Every structure is written in structure tokens, then in C-alpha cells.
Amino acid sequence: MPEWPPVDHDTLLTDAREYARTVDVDVALDDLSWEVSTRAKRRAGACLYHRASGDVTIRLAWRAAERFDWNEFAAVVRHELIHAWEYQQFGEAGHGPRFKREADRLDVATTCPTFSVPRLRLYCTNTGCDWSADRHRASEVVREPEHRRCGRCGSRYEVEHVESGECWRTSAGYRGARERIEEW
Numbered sequence: 001m002p003e004w005p006p007v008d009h010d011t012l013l014t015d016a017r018e019y020a021r022t023v024d025v026d027v028a029l030d031d032l033s034w035e036v037s038t039r040a041k042r043r044a045g046a047c048l049y050h051r052a053s054g055d056v057t058i059r060l061a062w063r064a065a066e067r068f069d070w071n072e073f074a075a076v077v078r079h080e081l082i083h084a085w086e087y088q089q090f091g092e093a094g095h096g097p098r099f100k101r102e103a104d105r106l107d108v109a110t111t112c113p114t115f116s117v118p119r120l121r122l123y124c125t126n127t128g129c130d131w132s133a134d135r136h137r138a139s140e141v142v143r144e145p146e147h148r149r150c151g152r153c154g155s156r157y158e159v160e161h162v163e164s165g166e167c168w169r170t171s172a173g174y175r176g177a178r179e180r181i182e183e184w
């Protein structure tokens, strides 16, 4: 088991590649590419297939590496390795019977692995301060941010609705954002 969570993207990729060598699935690892996504908010992993070249890439979400413990993350790697095997062998992948057989054997879920992100995140507006906090409910802290301050340095903070990227610093801003956000 590697030191977890990884300190940077390269370490994450090294951990994933080394782990992949221990997984009993018939993937041509030398032909497989790996990358880290810093933008993925939902999907912990994805397997990409370039039909023309036959290239297969496993993309791992940095946020999932931060949130999952190693065992959970290892299951993500196994899940995507099965997709990689399917693409390499059959030129297609999915969650049908073929996937399920391998998934049962390797003890992984048959739906693509997701990780939950907080609905709301607070960020300090002071660039010298890296304070942030996660929230799920539209409490006063979220609805009326002008009445509260950063928990560390006392500056104003900004609220972000993570899924939509809408941000606000005032109650008027909150109301506007709330109208624009289709899926709260």
C-alpha cells in the first residue's frame, strides 16, 4: 500500500501504475496511458478510447485521490483496468455481462465509480489565506456571507456552488445564483 493520499500528480500516477501491475487482468500495460484530471467533480475514474489509433488512457480524478482511502481508490483503478482490457481486446467497453464477470472476479462495482463532492464550498477572499470549508445546506453562512468572516484571518469569504461553479459574496448574490442554478 502506497503512502496515501499522494503528494502530487506524478506520485498518484506512479502509485496507480504500480498497483495495476499487481491486478490480475489481461491488460497490455505498456500500451496504456495514464493521466490525472483536476477538473473532474463526479467521476473518480474514466477510461478513454481513441478509436483511430487504438490508444487507451485511464484518467484518474485528483479530488477522488484526496477523498478516497487507498482501498477505495484501488477499486477505481481495477474498475478502469477492466474497461481498458475491454477496449484493447474488443474495441468497446461497457457494464454488460462481460464487464460484470471481471468485476465480480476483481471485487469492483459495476457502475462507474463516483465520489461525492460537497454542494457548497467557502473560500477566503484574502489571497494570502488558504482557508476553505465545505457545506451541504443553505444555512445562514451560505445565504448571508456578508455577515460572517473567514474562520482563520477574518477576511470576507466567497461561497461557491460546486456543481455549477456559481459564486457569491452577498445575500443578493446568493439569491441571483439560486435563480440561475437549475439543479441545487
Ligand SMILES: [Zn+2]
Residues within 6 Å of the ligand: 079, 083, 094, 095, 110, 111, 112, 113
Ligand atoms: Zn465503468
Ligand SMILES: [Zn+2]
Residues within 6 Å of the ligand: 124, 125, 126, 129, 130, 131, 150, 151, 152, 153, 154, 155
Ligand atoms: Zn482567510
